Amino acid sequence: MNKNAPDNRNIILAVVLSMIVFVGWEYFIVRPQQEAQRQQQIEQQEAREAQTQTPSAPGVAPPSLAGTASAPTAQQPEAILAGDAARVTLDSDTVDGSIRLTGARFDDLRLKAYHEDVDPKSPEIVFLTPQGANLSTYGEMGWTTGGTSNVAVPTAKTLWTVRGNQTLTPTTPVTLTWDNGQGLLFTRKIELDKDYMFTITDTVENKSGSAVTLYPYASVARHGEPKERTTWVLHEGPVGVLDGTLSDPSYGDVRDKHEIKTDSSNGWLGITDKYWMAAVIPPQGEKFTGRYSETQVAGVDVFRADYLMGARTVAPAGRTQIMHRFFAGPKINSLVNAYEDKLGIYRFNMAIDWGWFFFLTKPMFLLLDWLYHLIGNFGIAILALTVVIKAALFPLANRSYESMTKMKKIQPQIKELQERWKEDKVKLQQEQMELFRREKINPMMGCLPIVVQIPVFFSLYKVLYVTIEMRHAPFFGWIHDLASADPTNVFTLFGLLPFTAPVWLHLGIWPLLMGFTMWLQMRLNPPATDPVQQQMMTFMPFFMTYLMSAFPAGLVIYWTWNNILSMSQQYIIMRRMKVPVQLNLPAWLKLKPKPASPGE
Secondary structure, three states, X not given: OOOOOOOOOHHHHHHHHXXXXXXXXXXXHHHHHHHHHHHHHHHHHHHOOOOOOOOOOOOOOOOOOOOOOOOOOOOOHHHHHHOOOOEEEEEOOOEEEEEEOEOOEEEEEEEEEEEOOOOXXXXXXXXXXXXXXXXXXXXXXXXXXXXXXXXXXXXXXXXXXXXXXXXXXXXXXXXXXXXXXXXXXXXXXXXXXXXXXXXXEEEEEEOOOOOEEEEEEEEEEEEOOOOOOOOOOOOOEEEEEEOOEEEOOOHHHHHHHOEEEEEEOOEEEEEEOOOEEEEEEOOOOOOEEEEEEEEEEOOEEEEEEEEEEOOEEEOOXXXXXXXXXXXXXXOOHHXXXXXXXXXXXXXXXXXXXXXXXXXXXXXXXXXXXXXXXXXXXXXXHHHHHHHHHHHHOHHHHHHHHHHHHHHHHOHHHHHHHXXXXXXXXXXXXXXXXXXXXXXOOOHHHHOHHHHHHHHHHHHHHHHHHHOHHHOOOOOOOOOOOOOOOOOOOHHHOOOOOOOOOOOOOOOOHHHHHHHHHHHHHHHHOOOOOOHHHHHHHHHHHHHHHHHHOOOOHHHHHHHHHHHHHHHHHHHHHHHHOOOOOOOOOOHHHOOOOOOOOOOO
16 A cells, blocks of 8 residues: 555556556547548559559469559549459349459459448448559469469469359359360359358369479458558458467568468468458368568558468369358458358457457457347447446445545544644554554555456457447437547537537547546545645546547447446445535635625
């Protein structure tokens, strides 16, 4: 116990200040950087070099897959697609787009159920885009000879022929063929499930007179590094499970090393954004080499996540076959778990970044998601989750509030000791400690609920921030997206003034409510004896109100409701212990008694 402060507020201050550092860094450092990077990205868009060579297979000499690099372009995906008529259309209840027949590349995919903003009429999320588009992302698979022979294999310039059905749907697969003119016939069957998983079955028939050795591979490529990435709270970039463990190097790590390779027999790898991911999945149980790599073309970083399978020797009149899977879509918890279970994809659920507190974050999400399906509104589910958390922490919180109530009850005695021994600090501490011992008070108990709430706070923040289930989830009134900040702003009179306030000048209704309840809760507690601590605790609600205005509305609603429940619990305990329920108002807020007039 800190003997320099009888009510031991130092621990509380340390915890709260840690939160302020976290929130302040997010608000004042990261967000302005993101705005600057976004503007820089727009200015540099016309200078992007979008075309580059198709990736070489990991660990072997580059295969003859390279297409020639084209001049830089600022074309949008629609314009590029319009000039590329050789495509197979794909359509389902969840996605639409097309597959480029030249190279058989997955480079045009839109997500029907997800839109750019909360308006359901806003454009669909465009996830996969062709070369030539800004930050193009695509997937491809094929064969390589490993540089050991002159046998022709499909390249990025190979034009495949469609055999039979021309549209890929969950009920109608598409078959592509290509003859290399040397006795090898390549056949590719592409299937799409009802969600976001493609199954690609590649077959090679050898009609030549000699055996041929080929290596199957698959890759995900991204041209350029996104400049609108989020914070250190969430990983974005190369990701996968290799050799039994999560592998998630940053873009910077891959750029510095140029190549990161791992041998494995189970797993997957790809490139992830906050909500979406493109990943290639090899046959589980077979050995492969996974690789993250970076190359530069005309100053543009091209990042790839790919794998190379072992050699397949095809005898004359023989054939070989390999099945790849390609996932391109949202990281829905139930969906990635279903793929892991039904398709046997090793630890595919690690596609979602649950963070360091995964042992809290994931169960919290599962409970929140269960409450949502029970209630039908994520905002109400957050309120219900708060009640569940309060119930779980009830014994600890009860002891804490009892301790704080006892502290408030003996405030007159503490003030008396302070007056008596104001010149002897050592004696004052001894007398206060003796008073706590007689009254059976542990000042540390007041700190525990706040300390316990910190991992809960960060875990809920993580849930709101990373799970796609929370994206564009509405509450009531003006809250149309619990994962975004409260859109109202007191500085524009909540929309009455016709101007857009800068990001640093934003303060919504829910943050104001949170700050007010935080202020009330602190005023129910006994005041700090140290003047500096007392001033800090006085201004803490105002500071936190301003900082929390940039955080997800769902988190602010949770904190507000948690404060109300805490105050209710504390009020009941104070009444039970017959302690007057009074707010410890600062001097400037206290009402001074009216002086009596003459004759009264």
